[in-house]
Amino acid sequence: MCLLFVVGVMNIFWIAAITICVLAEKTLPWSLLVARVTAVGLIGWGSVALAIAIH
Amino acid sequence: MKPVLVGIACIVAVSWIYLLSGAGMPTMDMGGGNVMRMPPPSWSISYAAVTFAMWSIMMVAMMLPSAAPVILRLAGNAEKQPTRASGISTATFFIGGYLVVWIGFSAAATMAQWAFDSAHLLSDSMAIRSEVAAGLIVVAAGLYQLSPVKQYA
Numbered sequence: 268m269c270l271l272f273v274v275g276v277m278n279i280f281w282i283a284a285i286t287i288c289v290l291a292e293k294t295l296p297w298s299l300l301v302a303r304v305t306a307v308g309l310i311g312w313g314s315v316a317l318a319i320a321i322h
Numbered sequence: 323m324k325p326v327l328v329g330i331a332c333i334v335a336v337s338w339i340y341l342l343s344g345a346g347m348p349t350m351d352m353g354g355g356n357v358m359r360m361p362p363p364s365w366s367i368s369y370a371a372v373t374f375a376m377w378s379i380m381m382v383a384m385m386l387p388s389a390a391p392v393i394l395r396l397a398g399n400a401e402k403q404p405t406r407a408s409g410i411s412t413a414t415f416f417i418g419g420y421l422v423v424w425i426g427f428s429a430a431a432t433m434a435q436w437a438f439d440s441a442h443l444l445s446d447s448m449a450i451r452s453e454v455a456a457g458l459i460v461v462a463a464g465l466y467q468l469s470p471v472k473q474y475a
Contacts, residue, residue, distance in 0.1 A: 268427065268431065272444075272449065272450050272456075272459065273456045274449060275445075275447035275449040276376075277345060277376070277447075286388075289384065289385065289388045292388075293388040302467045302468070303467070305464070306468045307464070309460050309461065309464030310461050313457045313459070313460030313461030314461060316453060316456060317453075319453070320453035320457055
């Protein structure tokens with residue numbers, strides 16, 4: 268949810284995307300995979316953004 | 323079971339319609355799913371109330387769908403019990419409890435948004451202006467996804 272402060276709180280695209288991610292994680296049998304994939308994506312994205320910001 | 327499913331679907335549909343109509347925030351549509359708002363000079367009680375409503379309804383729209391399978395199963399189980407509790411009342415009880423948690427989160431989010439706004443940290447599209455803070459939040463979210471907490475949440 269805190270991601271909404273990063274992308275813009277009322278950004279409908281991201282609201283829908285996060286809803287689908289949460290739904291996938293909670294209902295699909297391979298929820299651990301979903302969690303790990305999103306984790307890697309988020310850490311990668313955040314690290315790149317930080318590297319650019321601090322540069 | 324079916325009334326519970328229809329009920330949940332209606333709540334989710336109404337909350338999404340509210341979101342898509344701008345959630346009461348004074349905004350202009352910039353296209354591409356992005357929305358620019360008219361930043362308030364300072365927060366009034368009514369703006370805080372509308373913001374809190376926006377967050378609460380947004381949490382209902384985002385989180386109720388994923389809770390639906392569990393609630394449907396609990397309601398179905400309740401109807402099979404010897405005491406034969408109504409599925410609708412059971413579902414209402416659990417949905418209410420679930421939403422209380424997210425409404426609490428919405429209160430915290432509203433206060434965080436107020437704090438960011440007071441420090442002029444939020445852009446017109448309600449995103450954090452500080453790139454370092456934004457990067458840290460994204461990494462933290464990724465780490466949270468990996469944490470053991472997720473297994474029980």
